[in-house]
Amino acid sequence: MSGKSLLLKVILLGDGGVGKSSLMNRYVTNKFDSQAFHTIGVEFLNRDLEVDGRFVTLQIWDTAGQERFKSLRTPFYRGADCCLLTFSVDDRQSFENLSNWQKEFIHYADVKDPEHFPFVVLGNKIDKLERQVSTEEARAWCIENGNYPYLETSAKDDTNVTVAFEEAVRQVLAVEEQLEHCMLGHTIDLNSSSKSGSACC
Numbered sequence: 001m002s003g004k005s006l007l008l009k010v011i012l013l014g015d016g017g018v019g020k021s022s023l024m025n026r027y028v029t030n031k032f033d034s035q036a037f038h039t040i041g042v043e044f045l046n047r048d049l050e051v052d053g054r055f056v057t058l059q060i061w062d063t064a065g066q067e068r069f070k071s072l073r074t075p076f077y078r079g080a081d082c083c084l085l086t087f088s089v090d091d092r093q094s095f096e097n098l099s100n101w102q103k104e105f106i107h108y109a110d111v112k113d114p115e116h117f118p119f120v121v122l123g124n125k126i127d128k129l130e131r132q133v134s135t136e137e138a139r140a141w142c143i144e145n146g147n148y149p150y151l152e153t154s155a156k157d158d159t160n161v162t163v164a165f166e167e168a169v170r171q172v173l174a175v176e177e178q179l180e181h182c183m184l185g186h187t188i189d190l191n192s193s194s195k196s197g198s199a200c201c
């Protein structure tokens, strides 16, 4: 276990109305508003948590999903450690737009290594009886597009909301550990005449 506390920036992206603000508010304040207004621009909230022995301050950035707010949200993508691609299981179009959100994020966040960037996909509103996207279909998209974790949530019923944000932290920590491992592998042993270091990254 490492003693240092980490500040992690996670960003919620997805179509307007899929429930991004509701997920953030459920997680941070444990409240749900059935009459929530569309977000304009970007808002953020912090929450401290412990995951697998690591103390983390999660800075959750909630963006406006409506197209007309694109120029207000994209400047905030840079520096994100994880991106939560969100759709609503009762809105097929929001699922079909996931690829666009993924591309928009990679472009504006200027992600150097998109294949290894930690995305997590959330299918929200599973409390709704009429679904337009099945679990299998969503899982298949995640496997095809980068083997991303997929979680089904309900901000309304508080289903899997905590699990979703913890998964985001786990994904970031996994990437960080891999990097640390690689850096250790490249440490030069000044006492050794032979070249040291492994080529893991």
Ligand SMILES: Nc1nc2c(ncn2[C@@H]2O[C@H](COP(=O)(O)OP(=O)(O)OP(=O)(O)O)[C@@H](O)[C@H]2O)c(=O)[nH]1
Pocket (backbone or CB within 6 Å): 014, 015, 016, 017, 018, 019, 020, 021, 022, 023, 033, 034, 035, 036, 037, 038, 039, 040, 063, 064, 065, 066, 124, 125, 126, 127, 128, 153, 154, 155, 156, 157
């Ligand atoms: N039934 C149900 N309704 C939800 C859920 N999450 C959000 N909603 C409702 O869906 C509507 C939109 O939710 P928001 O959280 O504002 O959606 P958003 O993704 O932040 O939308 P933008 O800010 O426009 O991008 C609101 O009326 C919420 O009450 C959920 O899990 N279940």
Ligand SMILES: [Mg+2]
Pocket (backbone or CB within 6 Å): 020, 021, 022, 037, 038, 039, 062, 063, 064, 065
């Ligand atoms: Mg919102």
